[in-house]
Amino acid sequence: MTDASLAPSRFSGTVARLWLAASRNKRLLLGGSILVVIIALAVFAPLIAPYSPIQQDMQARLQAPSWAHWLGTDHLGRDTLSRLLFGLRPSLISGVAAVMLATLFGSLIGVAAGYAGGVFDAVVGRIFDLLVAWPAIFIAIGMILIIGPGPVGVVLAIALSELPVFGRVARAVTLANLNMGHVEVARSMGASPARIMRRHILPFTVNPLILQFAISAPAAVVAEAGLSYLGLGSQPPNPSLGMLVSDAQLYLSRSAYGAVFPIIAIGLLVLSLTLIADGTQDILDPRRRRQLR
């Protein structure tokens, strides 16, 4: 039943209810807090970072954490903390932006394929199968060959490799809803296919897609870190978390700090996203909701 104190508007019922549930969910709260902190650090990096991330100081190479350099320095004397703060950006952007692209295009293609059926659906299905079969690495290398190394290539590669998942989710929802009474009703009233897809199918894809987004995001962050580690992402001297790890790897015997901190950062980011994913599932997935009661 709707809460009598809410003003009647199109959205307030569902959104308010979800917000209420969200604020009670421990996983969402914890994951959300960590993520908010990480985002804030990344956004305000230029203001917080004590040094420029690319400024070298050959006198202060591979130092352990000290008051001057809270997290120590790397092999070129650059401040690890500053590089880490700036390095958060590619991880966040690539991870999140890539998945957003995948969601947008995947769902549009998936709904169209599900609705149209026939040859179009079959062709799309096979393309999806191909993309799923190839690891993101190969797609990334392919991208790099075409457009050269850099964050754009990484984002596109991750987006392409995640796209089929979203496409399939959207397609499944479409197929399930095509048989629903209200779709038939709309057809009997003379609704165009565009209208049917927009009003009678797309709204049902929202929840499953949000769920999928939450699940894919941490994977995307890890993928980005891996690709940067291989040198395919942000190019030197611009930092990214993966690159920090690969740089530090060569000097592990002399100083482990260079690797430990970016790894912890990646871990925290993935942890927060995973907590958010679990929390979102608790709220949105009707089966999980029943278990919780």
Add this chain to the structure above:
Amino acid sequence: MSPLLELNALEVHYGRVQAVDGVSIRIEAGETLGLVGESGSGKSSIGRAVMQIAPNSGGEIHVDGRLVSTSDRASLRQLRKTAQMVFQDPYGSLNPKMTVGAIVAEPLEINGVGTRESRARRVRELLAEVGLPEDAGDRHPHEFSGGQRQRIGIARALAVEPRLLILDEPVAALDMSIQAQILQLLMTLQKRTNIAYLFIAHDLNVVRHVSRRIAVMYLGSIVEIGPSEQLFANPRHPYTRALISAIPSIEPGKASSRQILKGEIPSPANPPSGCRFRTRCVFARERCAAERPVLRQAGNTQVACHFWEQIASTTGDAIKIEERL
């Protein structure tokens, strides 16, 4: 004056299955025709074919004298302004993500009728007309009961002011006391607006109550059609007789004189030759397998049976067709 709806030898085939095999019907303005049949009779397919959501595999559909054809877009537009459908399932036929107001206004939007304000006003009118509270428009379907949802479906169908409403099992999913409420609503609406109904149902009592004329269908064709009182008082087709006698009744003693059909309805993909009812008919003869009966005049009803006269001369309920007795 051409009839509001006219079906000429309509056929509906889903692949190999002949759901409707040559049905002709006329409905005049303001009248109610009941279409009765069990599963596999094809009655729902007729309604859906008229609304263009089932294939029109043969025959013709005329609305207000105009032939409805998929190649004639204008005829389709006119169809949708003249005829609307109320669906069976009050739960599946309403989009749970839309507000009731949006659902009821949708036919107006699709047909480009009016402005946003005028549509909102019309929605409020319609909700009041079907007996729903004023604020219903802002709420979502899941907040309403089955009977109320069916009212929403009726309001939606009335939005474009159609002159014919095709009701496909409108009360089948509802409790009896709610059924009565909805039927009462439909009858009041008809009295006020002179709207015509094609009332499709499997429940004979319900159909009888709202229809002046009833057509009984079996496996894709009409076996008997005539004024409802006549049909009930003096059913001529063996299937109609069995159907009427099968209705459970509170009157004591009815059960023992019931005519119980043997066997089950054959598959519509593989109908019997000749008269399709012959496999379950006690009166079946050779001619029934060889020649398919057409509707012929029998008093003021029409019957599709070769031997209706001979059958009619035997008294109704006294026949015990039940095999074992």
Add this chain to the structure above:
Amino acid sequence: MSTPLIEARNLRVAFAHSDGEKFAVRGISLSIARASRVAIVGESGSGKSLTALALLRMTPPGSYISADALRFEGDNMLALDEKQLTAIRGRRLAMVFQNPMSALNPVLTIGQQIAEQLRRHLGMERKAAEARALELMSLVEISDPVRRFRQYPHQLSGGMQQRAMIAIALACNPDLVIADEPTTALDVTLQAQIMALLSRLREELGMALLLISHDLGVVAETADHVHVMYAGQIVESAATLELFDNPQHPYTRALLKTFRDLEGPVGVELTPIPGVPPTLGRPIAGCPFEPRCRFATDRCRAEAPALRTVNTDHQAACHFAGSFSAEVSHVPAA
């Protein structure tokens, strides 16, 4: 007089919910004698199906059953453990469900499903069980039983599936068969066949039948005694003829009137019961039917009416029970 097969006193079924308990069955009492034909009639939300499930202790997860007494052939059903209950279900107490497609196991042939009952409960050998299963299939009028024995439920029509379910229920010759809306999903001509079959078998095998239905006509033809349920309570209980001739609860009267109106000719004004039945919920202070009752008074809102005897073997839970005349629309003197 022998012990009644079923004796239930003050049976309650409730569901745990985030905002407290919600009652679906609010304290009903009934007894079913051997070889009797009893019906519980009510609309959706009345709790009739849950009552049937409670008798078998098969209510859905998340629900609680409690009662002052719940006995089957003298055994206290509430005290039995799952092993003992499994021994009773199917063997002495069987159930026929509304939707055969969901009650039958889709991966076993129907012959196997019937035979399994015989082997599990009666310890029959495989060949003997299969032979008996074939007999049972003929008994329930499944045509061509030898061929159908090896068929799966989805290969059978709705009517056949229902007959198969009846065969499974009757396999071990139980003392009581509970049929929950057994023909609601079927066409009316099929309904007539199945109800005739059930009646005949009941007579031949001497079992008791508890029929749960919303259809007054089916109930009138099949039961000797009827309980009318509304909002989780029994509001009236009487022999069938007595109930239909002399209903003494406003709900029963209104239902009967609607039923008779619908049987009537075109154009007769229907006087439907206004409003909707209450949903699963909190305890109700007064009479549950009060909001929709044309005879309601303040007393009805404040005080819950107890079942009072109005005639031999006829009770009704209404403050005015006994004062209604045979004419269904008569208003009693205040």
